[in-house]
Amino acid sequence: xxxxxxxxxxxxxxxxxxxxxxxxxxxxxxxxxxxxxxxxxxxxxxxxxxxxxxxxxxxxxxxxxxxxxxxxxxxxxxxxxxxxxxxxxxxxxxxxxxxxxxxxxxxxxxxxxxxxxxxxxxxxxxxxxxxxxxxxxxxxxxxxxxxxxxxxxxxxxxxxxxxxxxxxxxxxxxxxxxxxxxxxxxxxxxxxxxxxxxxxxxxxxxxxxxxxxxxxxxxxxxxxxxxxxxxxxxxxxxxxxxxxxxxxxxxxxxxxxxxxxxxxxxxxxxxxxxxxxxxxxxxxxxxxxxxxxxxxxxxxxxxxxxxxxxxxxxxxxxxxxxxxxxxxxxxxxxxxxxxxxxxx
Numbered sequence: 001x002x003x004x005x006x007x008x009x010x011x012x013x014x015x016x017x018x019x020x021x022x023x024x025x026x027x028x029x030x031x032x033x034x035x036x037x038x039x040x041x042x043x044x045x046x047x048x049x050x051x052x053x054x055x056x057x058x059x060x061x062x063x064x065x066x067x068x069x070x071x072x073x074x075x076x077x078x079x080x081x082x083x084x085x086x087x088x089x090x091x092x093x094x095x096x097x098x099x100x101x102x103x104x105x106x107x108x109x110x111x112x113x114x115x116x117x118x119x120x121x122x123x124x125x126x127x128x129x130x131x132x133x134x135x136x137x138x139x140x141x142x143x144x145x146x147x148x149x150x151x152x153x154x155x156x157x158x159x160x161x162x163x164x165x166x167x168x169x170x171x172x173x174x175x176x177x178x179x180x181x182x183x184x185x186x187x188x189x190x191x192x193x194x195x196x197x198x199x200x201x202x203x204x205x206x207x208x209x210x211x212x213x214x215x216x217x218x219x220x221x222x223x224x225x226x227x228x229x230x231x232x233x234x235x236x237x238x239x240x241x242x243x244x245x246x247x248x249x250x251x252x253x254x255x256x257x258x259x260x261x262x263x264x265x266x267x268x269x270x271x272x273x274x275x276x277x278x279x280x281x282x283x284x285x286x287x288x289x290x291x292x293x294x295x296x297x298x299x300x301x302x303x304x305x306x307x308x309x310x311x312x313x314x315x316x317x318x319x320x321x322x323x324x325x326x327x328x329x330x331x332x333x334x335x336x337x338x339x340x341x342x343x344x
Contacts, residue, residue, distance in 0.1 A: 007135070007163050010057070012127070015068035017061045021048045022164055026205040034058070037066055037083050044090040044097075047196065051165020052239045052275055053134050056096030059087045060127045063104050067123055073116040080108055080123070093248055093289045093315050094239040095277045100130060131167045137272035137329035138168025145175030145235065145270055145327040146182055153186045153232040156222065159193045159250035160202035161237035161270065172235040172270040173206060175327065180212050188214040189231065191222060193250060195295045195312065219252055226259045234260050235327075238271035245320030245335025246283025247271075251313055257322035266324040269335070273328055278344050283317035290314070 009020045017034040023046065024030045032048065034040050040062030043049045049058050066083040070076040084101045091097070107126060111119050149155060155176060162173035169177055176188060188207060193199035200216055207214040217225070225231050234256050240248040247253070247269050260267035280286060293310035297303060320335035333339040 007167050009164055010054070010131075010167055012061055012131075015065055017058060017065065019043070019049055019058065020164070022050060022202060023048050025164075026201050026208075034062065035065065036069075037062060037086060040065065040083075041086055041090050044087070050198070051160065052094035052096045052237070053138075053166040053168075053171070053272065054164070055091065055094060056100045056274065057127075057131055057134060057167055059090070059097045060100050060104060060130055062087055063101065064120075064123050064127050067120050071116060073114065073119055076116060076119065077108055077111070081105065084108075091289055092287045094275075095241075096274050099274055099277075134166055134272065134274075135168035137274070138166050138170055138174045140329035141171060141270055141272065141327050142169055142174040142178035144329075144332055145268065146179035146184070148233060148266070148268065149176070149179040149184050149186050150232075151185045153184075154189060154225075154230050155186050156189045156191075156225070156231045156234040156256060157203065158191055158199065158234075158236045158253050158256055160198040160206070161235075162203065162206040164202050164206065165237065170206075171237040171272070172268075173203060173237075175235050175268075175270055177206075177210055177212065180210065186213075188212055189225060190214050190216050191219045191252065191256075192216060193252065194219055195299075197299075198250070219255075222256060223259055226263045226265070229263075231260075231263075231265055233265060234267045235270055236268075238269050238275050238326075239315055240280070240286050241269070241271060241276045241326065241340070242280045242282050242286060243276075243278060243337050243340055244282045245323060245326065245337070245340060246286070247318045247320070247323065247326075247335075248283065248286045248288065248315045249318065251316050254316040254318045254322075257318040260324075261322045267322060268325050268327055268332075269318075269323055270327040273330065273343055276340060276344055278341075283319065286317060288313050288315050288317070
């Protein structure tokens with residue numbers, strides 16, 4: 001694994017996790033310290049931290065932080081198990097957080113020693129290994145995926161899937177950034193991603209930081225661009241992938257997939273194996289988070305509608321038939337049960 005990569009947005013410092021508050025971006029790059037279990041829970045729930053890989057990592061450090069605050073082994077074990085159950089309830093759709101917390105739970109329950117520091121070290125080793133593995137997976141996915149982007153292409157993405165969403169270079173945006181680093185000449189279209197504008201706020205923030213040529217569009221501009229042959233290829237991330245390849249991702253992803261399918265353009269999901277759920281056979285069984293109506297009724301705190309009834313799902317399900325391939329750290333696979341089982 002590469003150990004020289006540094007993501008500026010996430011770091012662990014002596015029992016405290018420091019991260020950028022993504023709700024303040026792009027106009028204010030404010031870093032917050034996560035100390036208590038409530039800090040970690042609220043950061044995930046309120047989307048100060050977001051992105052399936054990132055919230056999984058932050059949740060792990062939330063458990064570790066609980067151990068740091070409880071110096072007696074018996075209490076540390078008891079409170080860390082409580083913290084796992086609490087953090088699992090922060091957001092229901094992304095699978096990474098559940099998979100990682102279950103692994104931590106096994107470590108805690110199977111620890112039979114009497115040494116508190118050894119217990120803490122085992123959990124800290126797990127967190128460090130998880131963090132570095134996400135860096136590695138992003139790097140590998142970028143290497144596999146960037147070759148799909150050719151000179152002169154117009155590339156579409158969705159939401160934010162870069163360094164703000166992972167501990168590495170990113171998933172879908174990592175592929176795009178790697179192509180840019182390799183000198184490929186392309187143009188990126190970034191949908192704003194209503195209602196919280198992760199595309200307009202966060203992906204534009206990263207595109208500006210790395211000087212990637214881009215154009216911001218409204219979400220409902222995508223069909224027009226496809227109809228004018230202005231989109232050549234699409235890359236999106238994922239929050240949970242079922243065994244048959246059905247993919248849960250930010251609301252609006254399915255629309256891009258259907259447009260790609262209709263206009264015969266490739267549509268790729270970029271996700272590490274930690275985002276696959278081997279216990280779910282298809283997308284119908286994935287729980288979709290519904291968020292507060294205020295996110296739709298307001299923008300940046302300013303009320304924009306008098307609507308009384310609002311439906312605000314955070315994710316949608318893209319059926320596997322619309323997906324050209326899934327780019328993982330183990331290669332590019334077809335969105336089929338046999339292919340997925342082979343890499344898990």
